[in-house]
Amino acid sequence: MSKNIITISREFGSGGRTIAKEVAKKLGYAYYDKELVKQISMETGFSEGFVEENGEYASAKNWLAAAFSHLSFPGVMAGPSMDDFLWAMQRKVILDLAEKGKCVIVGRCADFILKDRTDCFHVFIHADPKARAERIVRRYGTSEQSPEKRLDDKDRRRRLYYKHYTEREWGMAQNYHLSLNSGEIGQERCVEMIVQLAQAL
């Protein structure tokens, strides 16, 4: 039996998205990344930019609000936050897509959302900070923030988001079947390994 669904979680700047796209191409699987954002945007009515930013990252504003959400104010209704609504819809879209058949899904806690399906193969791509910093400058150019600061910020917010909704630690090897340091192993070899395993298992 081959694995029908491959989830690829990745550190910012590790090349995980490029690897995922290549894996999908080689296996002839559907590839859900921007497509996923588009669908979630349609289902929720939120803009694609909003979904992209808030469906994987904790934002300082919302998380500060969450920290004080136990304080109730007279006349103010308590209820799920916008983040919680987005999470619920994102979860539903991912579960539905998985039903449609062979695909590669990038990020968005899909490893957790699909953890009980036995036809999934969960991959985590990471790399050393130096390799990631070089890659984001090459790919996205420089900005006012140093690349190290950008990595730190993204890592921290992704970790917070993952922890909040999954109650697991982001980046723990035990959450994945295969974890690869793409800087050390090389992107092409990562692609080959994932493709081979997806076909063999």
Place this chain on the structure above:
Amino acid sequence: MSKNIITISREFGSGGRTIAKEVAKKLGYAYYDKELVKQISMETGFSEGFVEENGEYASAKNWLAAAFSHLSFPGVMAGPSMDDFLWAMQRKVILDLAEKGKCVIVGRCADFILKDRTDCFHVFIHADPKARAERIVRRYGTSEQSPEKRLDDKDRRRRLYYKHYTEREWGMAQNYHLSLNSGEIGQERCVEMIVQLAQAL
């Protein structure tokens, strides 16, 4: 350039030791596991049993003592504990062995101790609790404690030990170049992947 040194860290019951032995055999590398314990025992004067138990696992007694070590009592000298001494000697033995050339080293925080060498390849082997529980019963038989309890206990003590001496989280994918779920991927395939990468990188 091939990788001269392969460190294999593993969850109890994941088959990591068996995989490590097979990798060493296929690559024709020296294999340090019991051999390492023997050397540390010779250098420290501690028994092999003591080294085996205290060189990777936090023991309740010692760690309770450590928790109160900031309290000083008149006339009692503060100094490194027996665990700290064992750690220092273990570290020295591992650094020396790495100098000797091609080898596979199992456990004992070797991934951390050798993290600055560029000729090392760091691997983490894990598996789902169910697969590990079945394996330890098959391998070590049953005992009064349930296999789940034995796994929990070992995991917790290993995590504590690793955290104390390395200040890193045990099992984080980022600490390794390659992390594999041996239950899902299969031991033979794990061996092949490690061997191929060690030769290719």
